[in-house]
Amino acid sequence: MPSARLHLTAIIPNRNHSALLPRSLGALRRQSRQPDEIIVIDDASSDNSRDVVREFMASMPQLRLLENPVRLGVERSLNRGVQEATGDAVYCGAADDATDPEFFEVVLDALERHPEAALACSEARVLTENGTPLGLRPISMPAFRETYLSPADTANMLRRMDNCMLSVVAIWRRDRILAAGGFDPALGSFADSFLQRRIALESGFVFVPKVLGTWFVQPESYSRSSSVNADLMDRLIGACCDRMKTAEGVVFPAGYSEVFVRRARFACARIATMAPSYDPGLINALAHGGSAEKRFLTLAGWLPDALRRLAALGWLTLRLRPTSLVRLQQSAAYRLRRKWQGLVA
Numbered sequence: 001m002p003s004a005r006l007h008l009t010a011i012i013p014n015r016n017h018s019a020l021l022p023r024s025l026g027a028l029r030r031q032s033r034q035p036d037e038i039i040v041i042d043d044a045s046s047d048n049s050r051d052v053v054r055e056f057m058a059s060m061p062q063l064r065l066l067e068n069p070v071r072l073g074v075e076r077s078l079n080r081g082v083q084e085a086t087g088d089a090v091y092c093g094a095a096d097d098a099t100d101p102e103f104f105e106v107v108l109d110a111l112e113r114h115p116e117a118a119l120a121c122s123e124a125r126v127l128t129e130n131g132t133p134l135g136l137r138p139i140s141m142p143a144f145r146e147t148y149l150s151p152a153d154t155a156n157m158l159r160r161m162d163n164c165m166l167s168v169v170a171i172w173r174r175d176r177i178l179a180a181g182g183f184d185p186a187l188g189s190f191a192d193s194f195l196q197r198r199i200a201l202e203s204g205f206v207f208v209p210k211v212l213g214t215w216f217v218q219p220e221s222y223s224r225s226s227s228v229n230a231d232l233m234d235r236l237i238g239a240c241c242d243r244m245k246t247a248e249g250v251v252f253p254a255g256y257s258e259v260f261v262r263r264a265r266f267a268c269a270r271i272a273t274m275a276p277s278y279d280p281g282l283i284n285a286l287a288h289g290g291s292a293e294k295r296f297l298t299l300a301g302w303l304p305d306a307l308r309r310l311a312a313l314g315w316l317t318l319r320l321r322p323t324s325l326v327r328l329q330q331s332a333a334y335r336l337r338r339k340w341q342g343l344v345a
Contacts, residue, residue, distance in 0.1 A: 006112055008104060008171070009087030010035040013077040014053075015043040017095035021052045027098040029060055033105035037086055038063040041077040044070055075183040075191045082177050090174045092192065096216050097168045103212040107171050110206045114148045118203035119196065121170035122212040129216055136211060138164040140323045141331040143207045150204045155253045158197065161323040162263045165196040165205060169213040172196075176203060184243075188236045189226040190264070194243070201251050209334075227268045228275065230285040237264045266322040273312045287316055 010028055014021060021040075028038055040053045042065060053065045066084060068077060078092055089111060093099070103122070111120035123141070126134040140161040142149060149157060157164065176199045177183075183191040196205075226232055237260075244257035269287035272279065280297035287293065293315070300311040 004112065004115070006089040006108060007087040008035045008089045008091065008108055009037040009039060009085035009174070010091040010093060011078060011081035011085060012038070012040045012093050012095055013043060013074050013081065014040055014045065014049050014095040015071070016045045016047045016049060018045070018047045018049040018052045020096045021049060023098050024093060024095050025053070025056045025060070029056070030101045031099065031104045032101050033108060034062070035087070035091065035104060036062060039066060039081045039084060040064070041066045041068065041081050043068045043072055043074075043077050073185060075185040075188070079182040082174060082182060085174055088174060089171050090177065091171050092167055094168065097214060098216070099169070099213045100211070103169065104171070106210060106212060107169065107208055110146055110208050111171055111173070114206045116204060117148055117206045118176040118199035119165065119170055119172040120206035120208065121165045122208040122210050124166050124169045124213045124215045125211055126215045126217055134217060136335060137166055137215065139331065140164070140327045141207070141209060141334065144209055144334050146206065146208050148204055148206050149200070151201050154200045154204060158253060158256060159259070161327055162260070163193070163267065164207065165193070165200065166215065167192045167196075168215045170196065172199070186239050188232070190236050190240050194240055198251055227271045228282065228286070230282060233264075233268050233286060237261055240264070262320045263322045266316055266320040269316050270313060273309050273316075278308060283312060287320065289319070293319070
């Protein structure tokens with residue numbers, strides 16, 4: 001019996017991204033499988049974002065514009081979009097990212113083949129705004145062919161590695177988002193990844209090993225700027241940890257909150273090591289390192305740029321153990337073989 005076709009709503013929150021909206025909306029317009037509905041939630045922009053959206057509405061009849069009368073923030077805007085959506089499945093994108101033309105066709109088809117899954121996701125390339133490649137994500141892949149990971153599989157995966165579900169290339173079942181209470185504004189830039197983990201641990205998820213979207217890294221973006229604010233990260237990571245602890249052994253694996261904290265600190269410190277200006281004090285604060293670590297990071301600052309980053313990341317990796325090194329090597333080998341076969345754009 002063929003799987004039921006899902007109706008898809010693409011949700012794009014926006015604040016003052018008029019220059020970038022043509023890229024994200026243009027990518028949606030080029031999808032081989034068109035979304036049934038597109039909702040842009042404008043979060044009280046002060047630029048001409050709303051005019052840009054209205055121009056696209058002329059050629060995209062499924063596009064709707066919702067205007068927040070006052071600024072609500074990304075999480076509340078996403079929640080409004082999910083509440084307003086008519087689709088069974090939702091894509092929660094960003095105004096500064098872009099999807100490949102096959103994305104909806106491939107990932108939505110995978111979700112339809114696995115009706116038990118809460119979401120489906122793929123790989124994404126990471127680029128700077130000027131087009132410099134920064135690699136592929138997730139760094140460690142949970143599977144090397146289309147795979148449904150059950151709640152038990154997801155729990156086992158999270159014991160070894162993390163950050164395998166990326167919002168830029170994820171499609172969610174709307175009812176699972178609503179049942180989980182939506183995106184928690186108290187978690188800030190962690191709200192989407194926290195929700196992904198939770199619903200995947202409850203219902204499982206599908207991973208498609210194919211690059212189907214682009215995450216454009218911009219220093220001023222919401223998640224990027226938040227990640228290098230040590231005080232803010234302490235508060236947000238602490239809030240995530242508190243919520244996980246209350247559900248450990250029920251939803252989250254026992255002890256996972258401590259593992260999450262370590263990995264989240266590594267992720268933030270890693271971003272700081274890649275910044276144009278190297279700040280050992282900031283990196284140490286984000287990683288919650290001690291005086292010895294700060295001295296090492298300070299000494300590493302005297303090295304040439306590439307060696308400095310390698311030394312800092314090597315130290316942080318050894319201390320914080322963010323992922324399975326075996327799986328990291330397997331993922332790198334798989335991608336290298338795929339590149340030789342000419343399968344990655």
